[in-house]
Amino acid sequence: MSLEDSFKSLSLDYLNLLINGQAFSDVTFSVEGRPVHAHRCILAARSLFFRKFFCGPDPPAGLDPSGSRMNSASSCSSPRGGNSQVIPVNSVSYEVFLLMLQFLYSGQVSIIPQKHEPRPNCGERGCWHTHCTAAVDLALDTLAAARSFGVEQLALLTQKQLASMVEKASIEDVMKVLIASRKQDMHQLWTTCSHLVAKSGLPPEVLAKHLPIDVVAKIEELRLKSSLARRSLMSHHHHHHDLGATANLEDQKIRGMRRALDSSDVELVKLMVMGEGLNLDGALALHYAVENCSREVVKALLELGAADVNYPAGPAGKTPLHVAAQMVCPDMVAVLLDHHADPNVRTLDGVTPLDVLRNLTSDFLFKGAVPGLSHIEPNKLRLCLELVQSAVVVLSREEGTGNASSSTPIYPPMNNDPNSNSSNMVSLSLDSRLVYLNLGAAAAAQLDDDSPNNQRESMNRHGSQGDCDSSMYHRSHDF
Numbered sequence: 222m223s224l225e226d227s228f229k230s231l232s233l234d235y236l237n238l239l240i241n242g243q244a245f246s247d248v249t250f251s252v253e254g255r256p257v258h259a260h261r262c263i264l265a266a267r268s269l270f271f272r273k274f275f276c277g278p279d280p281p282a283g284l285d286p287s288g289s290r291m292n293s294a295s296s297c298s299s300p301r302g303g304n305s306q307v308i309p310v311n312s313v314s315y316e317v318f319l320l321m322l323q324f325l326y327s328g329q330v331s332i333i334p335q336k337h338e339p340r341p342n343c344g345e346r347g348c349w350h351t352h353c354t355a356a357v358d359l360a361l362d363t364l365a366a367a368r369s370f371g372v373e374q375l376a377l378l379t380q381k382q383l384a385s386m387v388e389k390a391s392i393e394d395v396m397k398v399l400i401a402s403r404k405q406d407m408h409q410l411w412t413t414c415s416h417l418v419a420k421s422g423l424p425p426e427v428l429a430k431h432l433p434i435d436v437v438a439k440i441e442e443l444r445l446k447s448s449l450a451r452r453s454l455m456s457h458h459h460h461h462h463d464l465g466a467t468a469n470l471e472d473q474k475i476r477g478m479r480r481a482l483d484s485s486d487v488e489l490v491k492l493m494v495m496g497e498g499l500n501l502d503g504a505l506a507l508h509y510a511v512e513n514c515s516r517e518v519v520k521a522l523l524e525l526g527a528a529d530v531n532y533p534a535g536p537a538g539k540t541p542l543h544v545a546a547q548m549v550c551p552d553m554v555a556v557l558l559d560h561h562a563d564p565n566v567r568t569l570d571g572v573t574p575l576d577v578l579r580n581l582t583s584d585f586l587f588k589g590a591v592p593g594l595s596h597i598e599p600n601k602l603r604l605c606l607e608l609v610q611s612a613v614v615v616l617s618r619e620e621g622t623g624n625a626s627s628s629t630p631i632y633p634p635m636n637n638d639p640n641s642n643s644s645n646m647v648s649l650s651l652d653s654r655l656v657y658l659n660l661g662a663a664a665a666a667q668l669d670d671d672s673p674n675n676q677r678e679s680m681n682r683h684g685s686q687g688d689c690d691s692s693m694y695h696r697s698h699d700f
Contacts, residue, residue, distance in 0.1 A: 236327040270371040352389040487521040501528040516552040546577040
């Protein structure tokens, strides 16, 4: 076992202590009326705040020590918060407190809300919560809690998350992050947000409704410096100015394209391509749509014919199909494959979309509750895997290689006997195969209450059945 695997195993072991609740617990918190069981030794080892609270003579602010004081003197031999006391926590929400504890126990945590989860401050149906108001608010609450409880590593992690969010967030959310970064003395985040607000073009009287007067003055000062710098650049370095102006224009085009995609306005994107010369590949339009938009938007974008479905993005060279595989989204995988996405394309590290799905399946099956994989639905993962495997089979047969895959599939493949009716499956459209595979996944899901052997037998029947009722392909399936 490598050192990295050893650390991962240790992280999971500690996280399971938190998940199992009362197992070996010796302290209980009450957050929003709900009990949270924890372990004093872990909290004290990972946080100076909790060490002082449990053992110090003067408990720090943030927790209410009155409900947890022992009758004896406050010392490590008679610490606060024994398992007979409940410590009230009134400064943070239940969700944020659990996120902080998860980080203290395992050293890692996902601050983004679960995708498609209804949130009170996000009215968009089916939102992925990557940069919406709900995601920004949760990150801000986590940042405040991390600073309040002295968990600086979590504060730095949240700051990085917010810096990524504000690039796509609404200007109202950017201004909220700007105010928070000022209060928390996070200069890098302040610089990022202040430049975004300055570029927004909002007049001072509008900014004054959301920001303190001194912050508005600094934004105006930043705009003035930027304007003077541009004028100086125009008078002394015309060539470099032209390059900067071109870069700013391209940035404006990309922002406009993303706003259009967020509004499902593909026609506007088409006009930008035809009238403004927008390069969809350079703007990573398809990658953005796969990650943030609906299947219909991605399909309409592909049908414009102006985006390369296999365009590699970023330093890793990931294609849209790699992104869809990482998201475990059968809708996106199907529509990309249906528009000739290459299932054999590799990143710079040599990873194919099939490799991504196999690794996720291995983690899900053999590692259990892995942080960051809690959103994965087994049926969707199985469906994505079989879709990509089927596409590899189709592609290799069309090329005449006769080699469907470099390794044995995790799930049983369809029968390859040329004399059986199942050989006709590979010639069906991807939508038909998607219906077939989804029916198999749905049938497997209905057997959840049966024994594991019966479930495996059911999956084998769907995976290798030779004769299929053709009427199943006339049943509609809405993704």
